[in-house]
Amino acid sequence: MFSVLRRPRWLAYLALAVLFGIITANLGLWQWHRHEEKVERRDLIERNYDAAPVPVGDVLSGPGGELPEGDQWRRVEATGTYAVDAQHWVRNRPHxxxxxxxIVVPLVLEDGTALTVDRGWVRNAPVAAQLPEVPDPPSGEVTVTGWLRPSEQDLGRxxxxxxLASIDIPRLSAASGLELLPAYILLESEDPAPAERPEAAEPPDTLLGSHFAYAIQWWLTVPVGLILxxxxxxxxxRDEAEESGGRAVGSGAVGSGRVARGAEPAQPKAKKPKKVRIWDEEDA
Known part of the structure; x- marks a missing residue:
């Protein structure tokens, strides 16, 4: 077997098998990293989503900066007054x-800063040029409870x-003239509660998907090319050894030249047909 593997064509086959193994190993590693990311996200949500709410000032000290990774989906509460004139519609949001x-509305806090509140979702109006009707937020002082989410990317539209094209807090701050905290609240409840409000967001998806199974499948595939x-x-x-052995037996019988007296002449051994395989046809 090793004499076959030393041939240039089979060395090329070996190189392709090794390359195949490297590619499948890296694909498995990529799927494993995706699985770990999903696990980290699930653990973060499960840790923060149903926790007792804390004052928003304990998490966000003031405008500027970013929401820390570990505080995403943190359940917080804040008290202030809605700046209804600064209400904005964020387009193309699926529900x-x-x-x-x-529907996002800034909530002006006691210190003069404001917190962006995503009050929920409303369906498009029948005509694209028309904005849909939106239930009014509570007037006067209101306490909101919800989950902290980071500012979204400016889509440049x-x-x-x-x-707005996205919940981009710097753009909303420029449009409203308010000093906004660097994260927004996905609204859970308001106190006092209004008679109606936009539709609440669905709970976040914490399913892990099939990345772990895909990683195992890719890793089990790594040695397949080399084994083949x-x-x-x-x-x-083995086939070459059989053919060379058959030729040696045939030449020995012919070279003896004599047949023992009274013995039947030896019948020539039928030559075993050579097996033709795909790679032999390609070389022909």
């Missing part, structure tokens, strides 16, 4: 397979007045 608007090459090389070596 249960339907697209509409997220020019939008009509009072509309070794099995084929072994079979080629």
């Amino acid at each position: 249960l397979g339907v697209y509409g608007f997220e 020019d939008m009509p007045e009072q509309q 090459v070794l099995v084929m090389a072994r079979q080629i070596a």
Whole structure:
């Protein structure tokens, strides 16, 4: 078998098998990292989502900066007054397979800073040029409870007045003239509660998906190419050994020249047909 593997063509096969193993090992590693990311996200959500709410000032000290990774989905509460004139519609937001608007309203706090509140989702109006009707937020002082989410990326789109392409807090701050904290609240409840409000967001998805199973499948595939090459090389070596052994027996019978008296002449051994394989046809 090793004499077969030393041939240039089979060395190329071995190189391809090793390359295949490297690729599948890295694909398995990528799926494993995706699985670990999903596990970390699930653990973070489960740790923060149902925890007792804390004052927003304990997490966000003031404007500027970013929401720490460990405080995402942190359940907080804040008290202030809604700046209804600064209400904005965030376009192209899906909810249960339907697209509409997220309604964001700044909540002005006692220290003069403001916290962006995502009050929920409303369906698109029948006409694209028309904004949908939105239930009014509570007037006067209100205490909101919800989950902290980081500012979204600025999509760089020019939008009509009072509309946003994403919940981009710096852009909302520029449009409203308010000093906004660097994260927004995904609203859970308001006190006093209004008669109606936009539809609440669905709980976050904490399913892990199939990344772990895919990683195992890729890693089990790593040695397949090498095994195939070794099995084929072994079979080629065995076939060549049988053919060379048959030729040696045939030449010995012819070279003896004499047949013992009274003995039947030896019948020539039928030559075993050579097996033709795909790789032999390719070389022909």
